[in-house]
Amino acid sequence: MARADDSVIEAADRLLKSFKRPATLLVAVSGGSDSLGLLLSLAELCATGDYPGIRLRACTVDHDLRAGSAEEAQGVAQICARLGVAHATRRWSGPKPQAGLQAAARASRYALLVDAAGETGADAILSAHTLDDQRETVAMRAARSKEGIGLSGMADAVLLEGAVWLLRPFLGIGRAEIRSFLQEHEQGWIDDPSNSNPKFERVRVRSGDDPRLSATEPGRRFSLAVRGADFLRDHVQATHETFTLSPNGVRAALGDPAAWRALLLLAATAGGRPHIIEARAAGRLRAFLASDTLSRLTAGRVVFDRRRDGLHLYRECRDVPVLAVPAASVALWDGRYRLANRTDRAIVVTASREGAEQGLHGPALRAASAAPSLIFEDGARVPDGAVRLERVIAPYTHFLPRFDLPLAQTLAALCGRLPFPAPPNE
Numbered sequence: 374m375a376r377a378d379d380s381v382i383e384a385a386d387r388l389l390k391s392f393k394r395p396a397t398l399l400v401a402v403s404g405g406s407d408s409l410g411l412l413l414s415l416a417e418l419c420a421t422g423d424y425p426g427i428r429l430r431a432c433t434v435d436h437d438l439r440a441g442s443a444e445e446a447q448g449v450a451q452i453c454a455r456l457g458v459a460h461a462t463r464r465w466s467g468p469k470p471q472a473g474l475q476a477a478a479r480a481s482r483y484a485l486l487v488d489a490a491g492e493t494g495a496d497a498i499l500s501a502h503t504l505d506d507q508r509e510t511v512a513m514r515a516a517r518s519k520e521g522i523g524l525s526g527m528a529d530a531v532l533l534e535g536a537v538w539l540l541r542p543f544l545g546i547g548r549a550e551i552r553s554f555l556q557e558h559e560q561g562w563i564d565d566p567s568n569s570n571p572k573f574e575r576v577r578v579r580s581g582d583d584p585r586l587s588a589t590e591p592g593r594r595f596s597l598a599v600r601g602a603d604f605l606r607d608h609v610q611a612t613h614e615t616f617t618l619s620p621n622g623v624r625a626a627l628g629d630p631a632a633w634r635a636l637l638l639l640a641a642t643a644g645g646r647p648h649i650i651e652a653r654a655a656g657r658l659r660a661f662l663a664s665d666t667l668s669r670l671t672a673g674r675v676v677f678d679r680r681r682d683g684l685h686l687y688r689e690c691r692d693v694p695v696l697a698v699p700a701a702s703v704a705l706w707d708g709r710y711r712l713a714n715r716t717d718r719a720i721v722v723t724a725s726r727e728g729a730e731q732g733l734h735g736p737a738l739r740a741a742s743a744a745p746s747l748i749f750e751d752g753a754r755v756p757d758g759a760v761r762l763e764r765v766i767a768p769y770t771h772f773l774p775r776f777d778l779p780l781a782q783t784l785a786a787l788c789g790r791l792p793f794p795a796p797p798n799e
């Protein structure tokens with residue numbers, strides 16, 4: 374039988390290997406079993422010396438909601454000191470609302486963690502959400518969803534405030550395994566009393582054999598994702614800001630729900646939006662594609678440009694923002710590009726007007742008008758290598774991790790890179 378150790382350590386190892394080094398990782402540690410398991414497994418691996426260039430940091434948010442919370446944060450600080458991991462406590466000092474306390478606490482927690490990440494120069498924040506959390510999330514969303522469709526769980530990577538990635542490396546691991554890992558290491562943990570308070574929906578879902586938990590149909594979801602990935606691979610090409618779907622691909626998308634969903638996710642990526650277009654717009658798109666007309670339709674910021682050689686998708690050139698990215702910082706532009714400014718001056722990102730100069734024509738020329746163009750504030754050219762510009766797979770936040778991974782990775786590969794985590798160093 375596999376030991377608890379194996380899956381916990383394997384997940385931590387997979388995460389560490391997925392980083393380009395050097396990298397600084399900020400572990401969000403509440404002192405509960407899940408986040409202590411994450412901290413301990415990462416620290417144990419880093420101590421082997423097999424992951425040079427990885428720096429671990431930890432942060433605890435003291436929500437200041439119950440007596441003893443400051444001591445609990447202190448307890449985490451002591452564990453971190455023993456492990457040799459630098460630790461900071463952030464306190465939620467603002468007013469506490471009567472209603473929606475959990476949501477307010479969560480919002481302030483994320484804001485404080487993003488802040489701490491900025492201060493330590495962290496490349497990512499790690500939280501220890503588990504498979505149990507994932508099941509609860511899906512069940513709660515299922516209960517709220519009228520049609521019972523569009524269910525998605527937590528993603529294993531989310532961009533917070535357009536600036537820093539939150540990764541959830543333990544989403545595939547059960548809480549019981551983490552607890553036995555801690556027991557094997559003789560490490561105790563804090564049991565948060567609000568985790569058993571039936572006032573909270575999450576707690577109610579957790580405590581019963583809730584029939585909604587079966588609503589995820591993971592097997593079916595996985596096979597849809599694989600079919601969607603095959604569809605993208607077989608029929609879509611990416612060039613010059615344009616995704617082109619072959620005429621056969623258009624027929625395939627109309628004939629297979631898995632391919633249709635993949636096409637909508639591709640469109641969300643092209644438009645830089647975190648979600649797919651709403652049902653009515655999707656209906657219009659279907660009718661447009663089924664009609665065989667060679668013309669254009671715009672939906673969800675994306676132009677669907679139907680030509681004889683296929684369907685071209687690109688960001689419409691309206692309302693593309695102008696963004697100043699301060700020196701030595703990272704920002705998200707137009708939901709499509711993540712830009713890391715490595716210079717000591719602000720860089721301005723605008724929509725490009727240079728397509729014609731590059732000798733482009735047709736859809737590629739139209740698409741080029743929404744491509745990013747970078748200049749320093751005084752108009753000077755930004756030298757090559759001074760910035761890192763990466764395409765963002767916005768609908769990544771829409772995927773159910775593990776089950777949708779083939780689709781997410783194929784989309785990312787189409788954009789010329791993996792979104793995140795980066796491919797292993799080896």
Ligand SMILES: Nc1ncnc2c1ncn2[C@@H]1O[C@H](COP(=O)(O)OP(=O)(O)OP(=O)(O)O)[C@@H](O)[C@H]1O
Pocket residue numbers: 400401402403407408432433434435436479482499500501502506575
């Ligand atoms: N007080 C805290 N300080 C630091 N990290 C925390 C704190 N509370 C939670 N976290 C991080 O968030 C993870 C999930 O915690 P928990 O399940 O309690 O949060 P949630 O509110 O249910 O989830 P979410 O934050 O996604 O809504 C933990 O494993 C830990 O990594």
